[in-house]
Amino acid sequence: MVLLQVLVSGLLLGGVYSLVSVGLTVVFGVVRISNFAHGAFVMLGMYSAYWAHELFALDPYVAAVVIVPLFFLLGMGVYQLAFRHTIGKDPLVQIFVSVGLLVALENLALFLFGADFRTVRTFAGQTAQLGPVNLPVGLLIAFVVSLAVALALMALIQRTKLGRATRAVTQDRVAATLMGVSTHRMYSVAFGISIACTGLAGSLLMPIKAVYPTVGTQFTLVAFVIVVLGGMGSVSGALIGGLVVGLVESLAGYYVSPAYQQLAYFVVFIIVLLARPQGLFGSAVAAEIGEEA
Amino acid sequence: MTRTSESSTVEEPQTTPSTRPDANESPGRKIWAISLAVLAAIVAVIPLVTENNYYFDVVIGILLLAAGGSAWNLLGGYTGQISLGHAGFFGLGGYVSVLLFTQHGVTPWIGIPVGGLVAGLVGLLIGGLTLRLRGPFFVLATIAFAQVLLILAINLDDLTGGSPGVSVPFKAGVANMVFDNRGSYVWLIGGFLVVVFGLTAWIETHRLGSQARAVRESRDAAESLGINSTSVKLQMTATSSALTGIVGGLSAYYIAFIDPSSSFGIGRSIDFVLVAIIGGMGTVWGPILGAILIQLLHNELSGALGSSGAGLYLVVYGVLMIVVVLFFPKGIVGGLDIVRRRIRTNREGRARV
Numbered sequence: 001m002v003l004l005q006v007l008v009s010g011l012l013l014g015g016v017y018s019l020v021s022v023g024l025t026v027v028f029g030v031v032r033i034s035n036f037a038h039g040a041f042v043m044l045g046m047y048s049a050y051w052a053h054e055l056f057a058l059d060p061y062v063a064a065v066v067i068v069p070l071f072f073l074l075g076m077g078v079y080q081l082a083f084r085h086t087i088g089k090d091p092l093v094q095i096f097v098s099v100g101l102l103v104a105l106e107n108l109a110l111f112l113f114g115a116d117f118r119t120v121r122t123f124a125g126q127t128a129q130l131g132p133v134n135l136p137v138g139l140l141i142a143f144v145v146s147l148a149v150a151l152a153l154m155a156l157i158q159r160t161k162l163g164r165a166t167r168a169v170t171q172d173r174v175a176a177t178l179m180g181v182s183t184h185r186m187y188s189v190a191f192g193i194s195i196a197c198t199g200l201a202g203s204l205l206m207p208i209k210a211v212y213p214t215v216g217t218q219f220t221l222v223a224f225v226i227v228v229l230g231g232m233g234s235v236s237g238a239l240i241g242g243l244v245v246g247l248v249e250s251l252a253g254y255y256v257s258p259a260y261q262q263l264a265y266f267v268v269f270i271i272v273l274l275a276r277p278q279g280l281f282g283s284a285v286a287a288e289i290g291e292e293a
Numbered sequence: 294m295t296r297t298s299e300s301s302t303v304e305e306p307q308t309t310p311s312t313r314p315d316a317n318e319s320p321g322r323k324i325w326a327i328s329l330a331v332l333a334a335i336v337a338v339i340p341l342v343t344e345n346n347y348y349f350d351v352v353i354g355i356l357l358l359a360a361g362g363s364a365w366n367l368l369g370g371y372t373g374q375i376s377l378g379h380a381g382f383f384g385l386g387g388y389v390s391v392l393l394f395t396q397h398g399v400t401p402w403i404g405i406p407v408g409g410l411v412a413g414l415v416g417l418l419i420g421g422l423t424l425r426l427r428g429p430f431f432v433l434a435t436i437a438f439a440q441v442l443l444i445l446a447i448n449l450d451d452l453t454g455g456s457p458g459v460s461v462p463f464k465a466g467v468a469n470m471v472f473d474n475r476g477s478y479v480w481l482i483g484g485f486l487v488v489v490f491g492l493t494a495w496i497e498t499h500r501l502g503s504q505a506r507a508v509r510e511s512r513d514a515a516e517s518l519g520i521n522s523t524s525v526k527l528q529m530t531a532t533s534s535a536l537t538g539i540v541g542g543l544s545a546y547y548i549a550f551i552d553p554s555s556s557f558g559i560g561r562s563i564d565f566v567l568v569a570i571i572g573g574m575g576t577v578w579g580p581i582l583g584a585i586l587i588q589l590l591h592n593e594l595s596g597a598l599g600s601s602g603a604g605l606y607l608v609v610y611g612v613l614m615i616v617v618v619l620f621f622p623k624g625i626v627g628g629l630d631i632v633r634r635r636i637r638t639n640r641e642g643r644a645r646v
Contacts, residue, residue, distance in 0.1 A: 034429035036377075085619045091428040092375055096570060096618040099377065103563060104611025110604030213604075217559065221440065224433050259448040266437045266444075273434055274422055 001132045006254045007247065008133050014246020015143030016205060020219050021226035021238040022150045023197025028227055031170060031190045033083055034094055037101040038223055039216030041195050043109060045071060045202015046211035053120045053206070060120060061141070064203035068196050075195025079188045087187065102220075109213040117210040124207035138208035145204060149197065150239040157235060166190060170233065218262070225269040325494035325577070332490055332581075336483030340476030349475040355588045356482045357544050362568035362580030363489045364536035369566065370574035371502060372529040373509030374424065377562045378435030379537050381419075381442045382412040384556030386538025387545035388446065391459055394469075401470040405542030412538025413531045420530035424523065436559065443557035458552025461545065470546045482543050486581075489536055493577045496532075505529055506575070537565075567610060571617050573626030582625045 020042055027033045045067060052063035082101060086094040124138030157163035168176040169186045177183055201219075209215075226245050230237025245265050252264035339352055361383065368374050386408035393399035393407060423434040446453045453459070465471050472478060496502040507515040508522045515522055545551040555561065564587075565580075572583025587610070594606035621628055 028429070034432075036432070082615055082619070090622075092373070093618050093622070095375055095429060095432055096566070097615050099563060099566070100611045100614030100618065102611070103614065104608045107604040107607035107611065111608060221433075221436065224429075225437075228430070228433070257448075260444065263441060263444045266441050269437055270422075270434060270441075273426060273430060 002254070005133055006250050008135070009139075010247035010250025011243055012136070012139040012143045012246070013250060014243035015146040016139070016201065016242075017219075017222050017226060017246050018150055018239045018242025019142070019146035019197060019201045019204070021223040021230070021242050022146075022153055022235055023194045023201065024223040025227045025230070025233055025235060025238040026153070026190050026197070027194040028224070028232065031166070031187050033086075033187070033191070034091070034098060035083070035101075035194070036095065036098040036220060037105060037216075038194070038198065039218065039220030040102050040105040041071070041075075041198035041216070042202050042205070042219045043211065043213065043216035044074075044105065045199040046206050046209070046215065047109060047113060047118075047202075048199065049203040049206035050118055050120055050211055053122075059122055060203045060206040061124075064200055067199045067203050071199030072192040072196040074199075075192040076188045078195065079191035083191065084184060084187070087183070102216075106213050106216065113213070115212060117212050119210045120206050122207045136208065138204075142204040142208065145200070146242075147239070149200065150235060153193070153197075154235045162189065222265065225265055225272075228269070229272055322498050325498060328577070329487065329491050329494060333487045336479065336487060339483070340474075340479045344476070346475050349479060351588060351592060353475070353478055353482055353547060354591075355584045356479070356486050357540060357547070358564060358568050358588060359581040359584035360482070360486045360489050360543075361537060361540045361565040362572065362584055363486070363493055363577075364533050364540060365565040366569045366574060366576075366580050367493065367496065367505075367536070368529050368533035370569055370576070370579070371496065371505040371509065372526055374526060374530070375428075375432050375566075376435040376533075377432050377559065377566065378419075378437075378439035379534070379565050380557050380559060380561035381435075381439035382416060382534040382537040383541035383544070383561055383565075384439075384442060384446065384551075384553070385412045385415060386541035387551045387556050388453060388541075389538075390542035391461055391545050391551050392452070394461065395459060400468050401542065401546050402468070405470075405539055405546070408542040409535045409539035412541070413535030416534025417527060417531045420527050420534075424526045424530065436562075439557055439559065439562060443553055446553035446557055453553065456553060458550060461549040461551075463549065471549070478547050482547065485539065485543060490577065490581070492532070492536075497577055501525065501528060509575075567614055569624075570614060571624050573624030576624075576626040579624055579626045586625065 020039070024035070024038045027035055027038075048067045048070075049060040049063050052058040052067070053060060056063075078101070082097050083094065086097055122138075124141060126137050128135040128137055128140065157166060165176070165181045166186055166189075168179065168181055169183055173183055176186075205211075222245060226238055226241035229244065230239070230241030245268075248264050248268055249261045253261040256264065336356075340349075343349075361379070365376065365379050368376055386405070389408035389411045390401055390404035393404040394401055399407075419435075419438055423431055423438075426434055447456050450456075461471070463471060465473055470481070472481075496505070504515065504520045504525045507518065507520055508525050512522050515525075541556065545556075568583035568587050569580045570583070571586060572581065573579030590609070591606055594609060598605055617624060623630070
């Protein structure tokens with residue numbers, strides 16, 4: 001029965017990871033911008049939900065209705081201001097720009113809010129009982145919403161004109177431009193969607209997790225792990241990858257030691273990078289990862 | 294994933310055909326010998342002209358940053374392998390040297406080089422595993438490497454003392470590398486920086502440097518010229534990580550303390566990257582100029598803002614990093630180069646008239 005609980009907790013946790021990773025896979029996997037500041041935006045989302053609760057007594061789930069569109073605009077703004085200038089340049093430029101963004105955002109939060117751990121208490125802190133298994137309500141809600149959003153994004157990319165244009169730009173930027181797709185508009189929208197996902201993830205995380213300026217680092221790393229694991233650019237891969245990583249973390253925490261939870265997925269990550277860079281489910285981008293391929 | 298030569302110092306003959314033949318290669322070995330002597334003289338003189346401990350702290354801050362940035366620069370700047378995990382080597386060097394002393398009584402004069410050696414060997418191992426990864430994937434692997442060490446350093450507390458860290462016992466004496474006079478640390482760490490500078494200048498002017506730059510610009514083209522890119526990358530990785538390990542040891546003995554998060558944390562890796570970028574990646578002077586700028590900026594800002602400004606100077610650094618990378622990809626050294634070239638073409642133009 002303990003094992004069941006460990007598995008359920010892992011899956012629920014994995015759902016939240018999935019949401020963060022789906023946001024990343026839209027920019028890293030689809031439009032190939034490596035944004036190492038991705039987790040910092042999750043941190044911003046958490047602080048937004050926190051202050052919405054403190055100042056306006058809004059439940060984080062309600063605040064999300066405002067936060068998500070704002071973060072969509074924020075993402076487009078960040079693209080226009082910073083990442084737009086990295087397109088077509090050395091890929092290292094992008095890495096440095098996003099690291100600079102990460103440093104600036106984390107320390108802005110440190111300056112404005114201090115290093116304190118801040119939490120919000122709502123009904124989501126309760127635990128539901130389903131047979132022998134405990135279900136933390138906040139985690140359950142986050143899981144369900146994450147799944148729904150991931151499915152919606154999959155539909156968006158597969159079925160709409162916007163999604164087709166995005167995929168076209170990914171496959172061949174020049175050809176897509178010749179077909180009348182505006183590259184920068186596409187990238188800008190993708191960035192908006194990506195950052196909107198972090199805003200939503202932040203709002204969903206706030207009732208179950210404390211926020212502090214460097215909370216994002218772990219999400220950045222986990223999200224990159226998952227995006228690579230799931231096969232670059234595959235939304236469904238990110239979804240499943242998130243669940244796998246959640247399970248690995250939960251199982252390692254139970255069977256090895258909570259202290260080594262994070263170690264487990266870093267080890268998995270390094271192994272995947274080295275042994276199977278095309279991800280567990282094999283969309284072939286190996287050529288971009290391993291030089292030998 | 295083609296590379297435009299944004300960050301190169303060598304390949305631009307097409308834009309500047311005849312104006313700077315010396316700068317296109319390397320400005321001659323003699324000039325580097327003179328530069329080295331100047332740097333050594335500055336380091337030697339500083340403790341003689343002041344006894345102010347505040348100045349010593351600032352200078353040593355610059356020296357440590359410059360040495361770490363220069364070590365990173367060998368791999369990141371010259372070879373184009375961007376590591377955000379150099380904190381791993383820094384912390385390894387620091388921990389090995391400190392633990393050898395506190396647990397086995399080994400003098401830091403041996404412990405720090407041993408720490409460097411361990412960091413170098415680990416660098417070789419990690420490099421062998423990861424150097425085939427490209428761009429963001431190499432970066433991620435290096436971040437993960439440093440994170441793994443961070444988690445281990447926190448949790449193997451029987452060995453490392455865990456999160457609270459380890460203090461280096463204060464036993465004054467040259468044998469323990471504990472000096473009463475802070476000026477001695479300027480000589481010690483400055484001396485090491487001179488070594489790193491000399492090594493970088495040597496690499497810059499010899500075959501290894503040219504090969505590294507060739508690999509950075511295009512691995513395939515370099516291979517087709519008969520360059521063994523794996524071997525070049527491994528040599529640069531081992532050198533870079535070993536030097537970074539020594540910086541970690543020197544830093545630990547200078548502040549007489551070491552702890553996991555400030556040694557292995559990603560902030561440490563970013564510091565080294567930052568000084569190299571701002572000064573000029575792939576240049577000998579770049580990390581030193583970057584370190585001076587960053588350290589002085591840090592002191593000015595924290596002086597002006599006081600404790601209320603905690604974190605604010607790092608916001609400035611982050612923004613600075615973005616602006617430099619986007620608009621001044623060759624950093625301070627690149628900027629100085631442009632100025633120098635302009636002056637020279639002006640002079641030549643006038644001479645022709």
